[in-house]
Amino acid sequence: MTDNSLIASVFRKEVLALSAYKVADASGLIKLDAMENPYNWTDGLVESWLETLKTCELNRYPDPEAKQLAQTIKDRNKIPPAFDVLLGNGSDELIQILLMALQPNASVLSPQPSFVMYQQISQSLGLNFINVPLLPNTFDLDLPAMLAAISTHQPAIIFLAYPNNPTGNLFNAESIKQIITTAKGLVVIDEAYAPFAGASFMDELIQYENLLAMRTVSKLGLAGLRLGYLVGAPAIIEQLNKIRLPYNINILTQVTAHFALIHHAMFDEQTRKICAERTEVYEQLGNMDGITVYPSAANFILFRTPKDKATEIFAAIKQQGVLIKNLSPQGGLLADCLRVTIGKPEENQLFIGALRKALLPS
Numbered sequence: 001m002t003d004n005s006l007i008a009s010v011f012r013k014e015v016l017a018l019s020a021y022k023v024a025d026a027s028g029l030i031k032l033d034a035m036e037n038p039y040n041w042t043d044g045l046v047e048s049w050l051e052t053l054k055t056c057e058l059n060r061y062p063d064p065e066a067k068q069l070a071q072t073i074k075d076r077n078k079i080p081p082a083f084d085v086l087l088g089n090g091s092d093e094l095i096q097i098l099l100m101a102l103q104p105n106a107s108v109l110s111p112q113p114s115f116v117m118y119q120q121i122s123q124s125l126g127l128n129f130i131n132v133p134l135l136p137n138t139f140d141l142d143l144p145a146m147l148a149a150i151s152t153h154q155p156a157i158i159f160l161a162y163p164n165n166p167t168g169n170l171f172n173a174e175s176i177k178q179i180i181t182t183a184k185g186l187v188v189i190d191e192a193y194a195p196f197a198g199a200s201f202m203d204e205l206i207q208y209e210n211l212l213a214m215r216t217v218s219k220l221g222l223a224g225l226r227l228g229y230l231v232g233a234p235a236i237i238e239q240l241n242k243i244r245l246p247y248n249i250n251i252l253t254q255v256t257a258h259f260a261l262i263h264h265a266m267f268d269e270q271t272r273k274i275c276a277e278r279t280e281v282y283e284q285l286g287n288m289d290g291i292t293v294y295p296s297a298a299n300f301i302l303f304r305t306p307k308d309k310a311t312e313i314f315a316a317i318k319q320q321g322v323l324i325k326n327l328s329p330q331g332g333l334l335a336d337c338l339r340v341t342i343g344k345p346e347e348n349q350l351f352i353g354a355l356r357k358a359l360l361p362s
């Protein structure tokens with residue numbers, strides 16, 4: 001037995017107060033909870049990928065800067081040569097690197113609800129995390145409240161997920177620009193869902209010296225690789241590179257991500273299918289009595305269930321073999337809300353059927 005006083009004397013109080021990020025067990029269930037791409041690779045592509053893997057020298061450390069992969073990422077995303085790219089073991093790691101580089105008492109700002117890791121990592125590092133509620137119903141930014149929070153707290157970093165997770169919407173672009181020009185610190189536009197969004201701030205980087213754009217290959221279809229990238233001015237990336245662990249992108253990820261980005265046609269096709277299915281699921285949810293559905297520019301859809309029924313409905317859907325995400329326990333604007341990731345057409349129809357059944361009076 002470990003003595004509690006040992007734990008309490010060694011670890012920061014912020015760490016003691018945190019709960020670990022929990023991931024639901026999806027064994028045996030149709031998995032529509034984590035924004036994964038549901039499609040597998042074609043057999044031919046798997047074969048040639050395995051051929052490429054044979055060249056990996058696992059006895060050697062990987063290229064610490066993953067130069068070839070970084071270049072492929074720059075080319076594929078048309079990143080102007082004036083900007084640098086920092087690769088992370090998932091964009092989660094990039095958020096952590098950014099936050100670890102801040103002054104000890106720095107403030108970090110993001111709207112609420114948004115991606116939970118901004119808050120989780122800020123708190124684990126003892127930073128002052130500030131959140132500003134989004135507007136009810138539209139989930140857009142409350143611009144006056146955001147500007148007031150910037151003026152009061154002078155955040156070193158503002159995170160804006162675009163589109164936002166878990167709400168799925170794109171914030172008003174003019175509001176974002178005002179936030180970027182008002183902020184004296186950095187603004188990170190987290191474009192985790194860029195493949196599905198048709199909107200981006202990548203082209204705006206050139207306009208604002210405090211702007212960074214962050215992306216990941218996870219939602220595109222490579223969640224298992226753990227690869228994210230942050231694009232920004234070389235002077236900013238240079239500092240962050242000092243915090244990054246030397247070999248943070250392993251050789252299998254470097255080689256596989258490079259391979260996948262070169263064979264992007266298959267992912268482009270999968271993305272098109274997912275976007276078409278998003279429209280289908282959105283319409284079906286919209287036609288359901290008791291359900292309010294919210295527009296999405298991502299590969300998931302947020303919807304609201306009748307009052308105080310979300311947890312029951314979530315459980316009834318799971319009982320029928322489909323795992324989605326219950327956001328209702330987070331409360332606030334997410335009370336009564338569930339989130340479904342867009343899967344294959346047959347998976348989506350199983351979800352719709354399960355939801356219909358869950359909504360029937362018992």
Ligand SMILES: *Cc1c(COP(=O)(O)O)cnc(C)c1O
Nearest residue numbers: 090091092115161165192216218
């Ligand atoms: C999923 C997600 C991430 C994390 O991506 P990883 O690269 O898998 O760590 C970051 N930001 C947002 C908004 C996300 O939804």
